[in-house]
Amino acid sequence: MTTTTRFAPSPTGYIHVGNLRTALMNWLIARKAGGTFILRLDDTDQERSKQEYADGIMEDLTWLGLTWDRIEKQSLRFDRYREAADGLRAAGRFYECFETPVELDLKRKKLLNMHRPPVYDRASLRLDEAGRAAMRAEGREGYWRFLLDQERIEWEDGILGPISIDAASVSDPVLIRADGQILYTFASSVDDIDMGVTAIVRGADHVTNTATQIQIMQAMGGTPPAFAHHSLLTGPQGEALSKRLGTLSLRDLRAQGVEPMALLSLMARLGSSKPVELAGSVEELIEGFDLGSFGAAPTKFDAEDLFPLTRAHVQALPLDHVAARLRDLGVPHDLAPAFWAVAKGNITVLGDLDGWWRLFRDGAEPLVDPEDAEFVAQALALLPPRPWTTATWGQWTEAVKAATGRKGKGLFRPLRRALTGLEAGPEMADVMPLLQQTPRL
Secondary structure, eight states: OOOEEEEOOOTTSOOBHHHHHHHHHHHHHHHHTTOEEEEEEOOOOTTTOOHHHHHHHHHHHHHHTOOOSEEEEGGGOHHHHHHHHHHHHHTTOEEEEOOOHHHHHHHHHHHHHTTOOOOOOOGGGGOOHHHHHHHHHTTOOOEEEEOOOOSEEEEEETTTEEEEEEGGGSOOOEEEOTTOOBOHHHHHHHHHHHTTOOEEEEEGGGHHHHHHHHHHHHHTTOOOOEEEEEOOEEOTTSOBOGGGGGGGBHHHHHHTTOOHHHHHHHHHHTTBSSOOOOOSSHHHHHHHOOGGGBOSSOEEOOGGGHHHHHHHHHHTOOHHHHHHHHHHHTOOTTTHHHHHHHHGGGOSSGGGHHHHHHHHHHOOOOOOOGGGHHHHHHHHHTOOOSSOOTTHHHHHHHHHHHHHOOOTHHHHHHHHHHHHSOSSOSOHHHHGGGOOSOOOO
16 A cells, blocks of 8 residues: 655644644655655635645745645535535434533533533434424524544554543534534545545644544544654743744744754654754655654754754855855855855854855954054055965965064954954955955054
8 A cells, every 4th residue: 555644734824843843754754655745735714724824835845845746625625525424424423513612611611610521411412303493493503523432442653652542531523613614623534534645643632633533534434544643842941832833933944044954854853762963865864764763752842953953054065055145145256166165164054154255245344452453554564465365364474473573362363353353263364365355444
């Protein structure tokens, strides 16, 4: 059987690192098995789903290289969901309910006060046709629940191990709202069966959903896929990440200069027994992925961890990978190799190149301590004529040393600060050929 996985985001916002973890795991499983990866947009909520978010999801996945084999939209499958619902009604597994949200809340509170699990009491299941007609006559709108078989639901989870949930401890899930909206639990179950999905990895907060969906799929005559539930992400101190996820969208991380390979390398190992290492290629990520190495404990995520990985990736890039960016900056073709050789060791993200080229092109505001002003002025007068080469720094400093008697740090530091406006940086011998302006005091 062909391995088929899917990523099913709702286009109601931009995807964040939590979504990415799910997408990446499913993508890696499919690619490692030579199978199929489906991007399925869960857009049944027509009011909240926006095309701009759907476009953003595809843009983010493309930026990361997580290509899909086909795309599906749940909004194009409403007829199929209605057909499946009719089948469940005919099988006696769908029943109409009429309680209002307030009434349901009161029932939950009463059960909790009695120290009992807040499980729906199936009151609407006991209504006959006359009773249902009476409810409608009162102006109540019916919604639909799936009738669970009250038995244990068991599966071997790919991460959590053996799972057993007593269906009697779970409320019959609402699958269709009173306004007709098809809910995720139902649409996803229909799709996973119809599309031949064989493996699903998602967050541990879906474990109860999985239990009910297994029964829904079986009631439709389908075979449930293999499920695995990864741990949920927390902040670096173990704090809930949910309120910060909006600031951890992939587009925000991209805007900060995070490189795709850095992000993929971190997320492919985070929460597993394997060390986080920068992968040299996507193929390396695929080959090294092992679902069984992940644990159930909450996983700490710190966005700052992305920057050392980004730095290592950027610094290893060959010139031809950044040539177009250097041209856009205005770096002359003949200076590009020397500029990249100097700059790459002093940047974290590629955006840092802008500042280095401005420094070399326009010059820096000299940093000169009052006690060094006379010395720096004398040294600048000794600067050899252009063109400057990698030998210029050594020749110049030797001349300045002979003229002033200065040496060591007292010689080199004031000259670096005067030429670059920096306390430290790349080797000055390499910097000299790149400086387009002579500093003026």
